[in-house]
Amino acid sequence: MTAEHWTLLADVVSVVCLLGGAFFVLAAGVGVLRFPDLLSRMHAGTKPQTLGLVLVLVGLALRLREGGAVWALVLVVIFQMLTAPVAAHMVGRAGYRTGKVRHDLLVVDELTRDLQAADARTADELGADASAGDELGADEPVADASDAPDRPDAPGRSAPEGRPSA
Known part of the structure; x- marks a missing residue:
């Protein structure tokens, strides 16, 4: 060529x-x-x-x-x-x-499981910090899982429509 x-x-x-x-x-x-x-x-x-x-x-x-x-x-x-x-x-x-x-369109939802596990770890860590309260002081509030950012899947929050609560 x-x-x-x-x-x-x-x-x-x-x-x-x-x-x-x-x-x-x-x-x-x-x-x-x-x-x-x-x-x-x-x-x-x-x-x-x-x-x-x-x-x-x-x-x-x-x-x-x-x-x-x-x-x-x-x-x-x-x-x-x-x-x-x-x-x-x-x-x-x-x-x-x-x-x-829209959670009703998801086939697999691995992120909810991961976020719930992270919330549980955070709550455990905060609970461990509360038991060592001498360093925090008695007057300081300890954050719990209900103080999490406004996420629909955070504990204590209501689930969005069409999504079962955990």
């Missing part, structure tokens, strides 16, 4: 990647608008959007074929792949803790 054939092939693959990336980004936008809850929307906003961006950048790199530009695009892909999952994880945890998650 001649150089012209390789250039034509690279251009065709570039167009396919650009169109595929545009499709995934469009699907991400539609998913964010149509899905019913925070976790579904977050999934739609991160997974196909990231893949779409990577495909667009690959298509752009195939089209540009210049060393400096390609390395800049590689850096964008690396940073996107490193930051998008972490950001989605933090948004999901914050939404869960503030009661924005």
